[in-house]
Amino acid sequence: MEAERSPITVRRIGPDRAGDLRLPNEPFPLRGRLHVNYEDDAFSWAAETWPEDRVTYQTFPEEDYDYEAMREDHFFVGAYLGERCVGLAIFEKPWNRWLYLSDLKVCRDARRMGAARRLLEEGMAIAREEGYQGVSTICQDNNLNAALFYLNSGFAIGGLDTRVYDGTKQAGKSDIFLYRAL
Numbered sequence: 001m002e003a004e005r006s007p008i009t010v011r012r013i014g015p016d017r018a019g020d021l022r023l024p025n026e027p028f029p030l031r032g033r034l035h036v037n038y039e040d041d042a043f044s045w046a047a048e049t050w051p052e053d054r055v056t057y058q059t060f061p062e063e064d065y066d067y068e069a070m071r072e073d074h075f076f077v078g079a080y081l082g083e084r085c086v087g088l089a090i091f092e093k094p095w096n097r098w099l100y101l102s103d104l105k106v107c108r109d110a111r112r113m114g115a116a117r118r119l120l121e122e123g124m125a126i127a128r129e130e131g132y133q134g135v136s137t138i139c140q141d142n143n144l145n146a147a148l149f150y151l152n153s154g155f156a157i158g159g160l161d162t163r164v165y166d167g168t169k170q171a172g173k174s175d176i177f178l179y180r181a182l
Contacts (some may be wrong), residue, residue, distance in 0.1 A: 006114040013076035018067035020085035026108045027057040032144035043157040079115035086110035089119035099127040101137035134181040141174040155180040
């Protein structure tokens with residue numbers, strides 16, 4: 001099992017590790033698009049993978065997470081190689097019964113070591129402990145790696161916003177809403 005062999009450990013971040021919330025964003029490949037369809041009250045999808053010469057990279061802007069300001073309505077989970085934080089998941093306590101995964105990131109040199117899956121599983125455990133229905137999140141349709149990760153991790157598509165980026169530099173992209181029930 002990947003988690004058993006992985007040197008990655010995960011744990012909730014407390015005030016003593018608040019600095020780990022400053023884990024920098026790193027580039028990730030845009031290597032395709034997830035096409036989502038809604039018909040007969042059901043979502044379906046198809047993955048389009050682009051040729052290598054069309055792959056680009058994107059880096060999200062840095063966040064300014066403040067542990068003290070956010071701790072009442074968020075959970076923070078870190079992935080660690082030894083004592084070095086290499087992954088971060090931010091879970092927001094929403095108004096509904098779905099714990100919201102607002103950020104999930106893993107350092108480039110620690111990717112493919114099971115960190116993202118371990119962070120997600122810890123979030124699912126927190127959702128269970130806190131009485132939520134499950135976990136929800138959003139990803140962009142052109143972030144094929146993230147979309148497939150969530151779908152392969154038991155998430156189901158629950159919505160699609162095709163207008164969210166109208167009038168911005170990211171016009172033409174859509175947000176996919178994903179849900180994983182307990």
